[in-house]
Every structure is written in structure tokens, then in C-alpha cells.
Amino acid sequence: MESLLVGALDIGGTKIAASVADVTGPLARVSQATIKTGTPRAVPEQAIALLKQACDKAGIDFNRLQTVGVGSCGPFVANVGMIELATPNICGGLGHRTDLPNDWTVIPLERVLRERFQHVVIENDCVTALMAERTFGAVQDAANCVYVTWSTGIGFGLCVDGNVLRGKHGNAGHAGHMLLNPESAAECGCGNRxxxxSLISGRNLSNAHGIPAPELFQSARDGEPAARAIVVEAARWLGRALYNLTITLDTSVFVVGGSVWLHHGDWLGPIVMQEVESRLQALTKGVSIVPAGLANFVADIGAFSLAMPPAWIAEWRKSAPWQAFHS
Ligand SMILES: [Zn+2]
Structure with a gap:
């Protein structure tokens, strides 16, 4: 019998990555800029084509691939039980962005994938990252933990009492859009102020201050006063958000990923935690913050972990095959 294959899709507003794996680990990976023209089927059709390319690259018959895990940017909406994407960064018909060359309001992601694959599991990208970190990363088997990404956008994956929270349409964890300061002029792609x-994402800080986010954060680290004030305030806003989540969920540990944290978590961590620990200590004492363990692999490995057979987990925990895997 031929060995089982699992596909993984990482669908973002900027790019789509497709990988294929067997029990030994990932075999091939390809990626491409996310298509934004044509019909609303264009994105899932591009994803299927990329999975075929990944199979071709690995020398595998594409027809053998019937199981796919998908981590996707949200928000999701449901249409007769099927997940559709209503993503402001891809769908031009939602009216939040003027630079998108389409009038899509939803993308029929699950329906198109199910036309081709027998088994399809779709989760939002932060739930996917949370699964990756709980399965193979920094918080293995943690019962009460929250994944946080601080990057071009902000997102969360929530786990309470060992249960990963999904919500009615799979949108649990979209707490990047929690309202903190409606008097602020800071504007988010979702339409909120x-x-x-809006207050801390790389994209929004860059837009608000007219400087690329990596430069802003580096200047802040170097001690340039204006940049430092902006970034420290952003870290405080994140800390206030983590405080709100701590008291809401009674969580134990935050595992933080994303490019901002990867490069600056070392000095921003204490600023963030000060905002958590300085309040309501019956609930906040002992809460910790740790960097994500899978770094750049979190999206791919998370998508695999959504769909892989349980027997693969022990194998992959032993061999950590992503460490040897390069696209
Ligand atoms: Zn928002």
C-alpha cells in the first residue's frame, strides 16, 4: 500500500504556500502571490494548482493527494455549512480597500477544495498557528494558552481547558479587532478606529508614521526618542489586550510569534508583561510569555497538524522534520 499523503495550505492576503508531506515529514513546498483577479473561485483554484506543483516537485502523483489542512486568513462566513472567506485584504467588494482589482465579497474556499479533495480541514491562521505550537512548538499539550501574532496584522488563537476555541463560524481569536481606544485616529483595514x-500592527504603524515598520522598530531599539515612544506605546497596548484576555480566559501562557516579536520580543516582552502583571494579581500572577517555537514554519506545520493522522505526531516530535526542510 502506498503511504498516506497530506497537503498543507497557508492562505494569506499576500501569498499562498502549498506543501505536501508523508509520515517522514514535508517533501516539497511552493508559494505564489495571492491572486486577486478573475472570479471568486480564483483563490481556491490557485491553491489547488499550487498543491499540484508541490506534488510535481516531490515526484508524487497528484491524484494520490486527498487530505488537506488549510490555515487561512479570515474572517470566515458560513454558507450552507461551508466556510467562505470574507477577507478585507483580498475581497475588493467589501469596501474597506480601494486598491483591490476585484468586486468579491466572499471566496467559496471550502466548496471548491471539496470538489477536488475528500478530506479538507480549514481553520483561521491563528488557530492553525496555535495548533502548531501546541503540537510541535513552545507550548506542547498546554491546556490554557493563547497564541499571539504581532506582524503586519494582529491575531490570536485561544485554548481553554485543552479545548481550542473556534466559535460559530471559526472566527474565535479575531481579537486583533478588539476595540481599545475609539477616540484614536488610528485606522484598521477592517474599518475600525x-x-x-489599528494601534500596533506593522502595517498600520507604518501607514500612520510614514516609515517602514522594520525601520521604526529598529530605531526604537536603538533608542531614537520619537520611534521609541511610538513602539513602547504599541507594546503597552498589546499588554493591555493580553491583560483583557488573561482575565477573560484565565490563561497560563502567551506564545508569541510574528515578525515584530521574532526581532524585538527580547526587549518588548517586559514592557508588555508590566501591563498584564500590574493589574488584578489574583488572575495575572504567574502568567508567562514565551516566544513561538516554530518561527517561520508555524503556518505550514500548523496546516499539516490540522489534517495529519495522530500516529504522525510522535514521529514528527522525534525527528522535527521541518528543521531540515527548505522550499
Ligand atoms: Zn480591525
Whole structure:
């Protein structure tokens, strides 16, 4: 009998990555800029084509691939039980962005994938990252933990009492859009003013201050006063958001990924935690913050972990095959 294959899709507003794996680990990976023209089927059709390319690259018959895990940017909406994407960064018909060359309001992601594959599991990208970190990363088997990404956007994956929270349409964890300061002029791609993402995301800080986010954060680290004030305030807003989540969920540990944290978590961590620990200590004492363990592999490995057979987990925990895997 031929060995089982699992596909993984990482669908973002900027790019789509497709990988294929067997029990020994990932075999091939390809990626491409996310298509934004044509019909609303264009994105899932591009994803299927990329999975075929990944199979071709690995020398595998594409017809053998019937199981796919998908981590996707949200928000999701449901249409007769099927997940569709209503993503402001891809769908031009939602009216939040003027630079998108389409009038899509939803993308029929699950329906198109199910036309081709027998088994399809779709989760939002932060739930996917949480699964990766709980299965193979920094918080293995943690019962009460929260994944946080601080990057171009802000997102969360929530686990309470060992249960990964999904919500009615799989959108649990979209707390990047929690409202913190509606008096603020800071604007988010979702249309909100003063939500967490508007106040701290790389994209929104860059737009607000007219400087690329990596430069802003590096200047802040170097001690340039104006940049430092902006970034420290952003870290405080994140800390206030983590405080709100701590008291809401009674969580134990935050595992933080994303490019901002990867490069600056070392000095921003204490600023963030000060905002958590300085309040209501019956609930906040002992809460910790740790960097994500899978770094750049979190999306791919998370998508695999959504769909892989349980027997693969022990194998992959032993061999950590992503460490040897390069696209
Ligand atoms: Zn928002």
C-alpha cells in the first residue's frame, strides 16, 4: 500500500504556500502571490494548482493527494455549512480597500477544495498557528494558552481547558479587532478606529508614521526618542489586550510569534508583561510569555497538524522534520 499523503495550505492576503508531506515529514513546498483577479473561485483554484506543483516537485502523483489542512486568513462566513472567506485584504467588494482589482465579497474556499479533495480541514491562521505550537512548538499539550501574532496584522488563537476555541463560524481569536481606544485616529483595514490592530500592527504603524515598520522598530531599539515612544506605546497596548484576555480566559501562557516579536520580543516582552502583571494579581500572577517555537514554519506545520493522522505526531516530535526542510 502506498503511504498516506497530506497537503498543507497557508492562505494569506499576500501569498499562498502549498506543501505536501508523508509520515517522514514535508517533501516539497511552493508559494505564489495571492491572486486577486478573475472570479471568486480564483483563490481556491490557485491553491489547488499550487498543491499540484508541490506534488510535481516531490515526484508524487497528484491524484494520490486527498487530505488537506488549510490555515487561512479570515474572517470566515458560513454558507450552507461551508466556510467562505470574507477577507478585507483580498475581497475588493467589501469596501474597506480601494486598491483591490476585484468586486468579491466572499471566496467559496471550502466548496471548491471539496470538489477536488475528500478530506479538507480549514481553520483561521491563528488557530492553525496555535495548533502548531501546541503540537510541535513552545507550548506542547498546554491546556490554557493563547497564541499571539504581532506582524503586519494582529491575531490570536485561544485554548481553554485543552479545548481550542473556534466559535460559530471559526472566527474565535479575531481579537486583533478588539476595540481599545475609539477616540484614536488610528485606522484598521477592517474599518475600525482604535482597535488593537489599528494601534500596533506593522502595517498600520507604518501607514500612520510614514516609515517602514522594520525601520521604526529598529530605531526604537536603538533608542531614537520619537520611534521609541511610538513602539513602547504599541507594546503597552498589546499588554493591555493580553491583560483583557488573561482575565477573560484565565490563561497560563502567551506564545508569541510574528515578525515584530521574532526581532524585538527580547526587549518588548517586559514592557508588555508590566501591563498584564500590574493589574488584578489574583488572575495575572504567574502568567508567562514565551516566544513561538516554530518561527517561520508555524503556518505550514500548523496546516499539516490540522489534517495529519495522530500516529504522525510522535514521529514528527522525534525527528522535527521541518528543521531540515527548505522550499
Ligand atoms: Zn480591525
Amino acid at each position: 482604535g482597535d488593537l490592530e
